[in-house]
Amino acid sequence: MSGAGAPTVHADGHGLRVAVIAARWHEEIMGGLLDGALTALSHCKVEDPVVVRVPGTFELPVAASRMARSGCEAVVALGVVIRGGTPHFDYVCSAATSGLTQVSVETGVPVGFGVLTCDDEEQAYARSGLPGSQEDKGYEAASAAVSTAVVLRDVLKGWA
Numbered sequence: 001m002s003g004a005g006a007p008t009v010h011a012d013g014h015g016l017r018v019a020v021i022a023a024r025w026h027e028e029i030m031g032g033l034l035d036g037a038l039t040a041l042s043h044c045k046v047e048d049p050v051v052v053r054v055p056g057t058f059e060l061p062v063a064a065s066r067m068a069r070s071g072c073e074a075v076v077a078l079g080v081v082i083r084g085g086t087p088h089f090d091y092v093c094s095a096a097t098s099g100l101t102q103v104s105v106e107t108g109v110p111v112g113f114g115v116l117t118c119d120d121e122e123q124a125y126a127r128s129g130l131p132g133s134q135e136d137k138g139y140e141a142a143s144a145a146v147s148t149a150v151v152l153r154d155v156l157k158g159w160a
């Protein structure tokens with residue numbers, strides 16, 4: 001299941017080294033995102049993806065950076081950020097988004113953006129891939145990361 005408009009591409013990721021970085025906040029919804037991402041990786045024939053758990057979404061970029069700089073060819077970043085009563089939500093989301101973008105651009109390693117930035121639990125659940133949800137952002141993020149890595153690998157083959 002993917003979101004409205006999301007492409008359903010199953011690139012051949014056989015032999016690709018992939019890491020899934022997953023935060024721990026909102027564990028039920030995180031479980032749905034992680035299941036979705038691992039299902040997508042299986043559909044893309046990725047063997048033995050590495051799963052790295054970090055405390056929160058704010059910690060995703062540093063873990064993504066280390067994995068991308070240690071030989072990973074694609075990274076999937078998963079988190080759930082739900083707005084509270086202060087501007088903290090904005091800072092966590094902004095830091096994670098800019099940090100993950102920086103990792104992908106600086107390393108050339110695709111980073112699938114599987115971070116839910118929601119106003120409430122209902123919005124997050126609807127995008128979790130859990131039973132009754134409408135979208136599976138974990139699946140989408142993993143599929144996008146692998147597809148990008150594969151297309152770049154194929155296009156650049158023999159260029160180096």
Ligand SMILES: Nc1c(NC[C@H](O)[C@H](O)[C@H](O)CO)[nH]c(=O)[nH]c1=O
Nearest residue numbers: 023025055056057058079080081082
């Ligand atoms: N409120 C949420 C957080 N906050 C924690 C931060 O991500 C970070 O771990 C902390 O500031 C220590 O550095 N994290 C989430 O993933 N989701 C939230 O809703």
Ligand SMILES: CC(=O)[C@@H](O)COP(=O)(O)O
Nearest residue numbers: 082083084085086088089
């Ligand atoms: C996104 C958050 O960090 C959030 O859970 C914090 O809640 P609050 O803004 O009420 O401290």
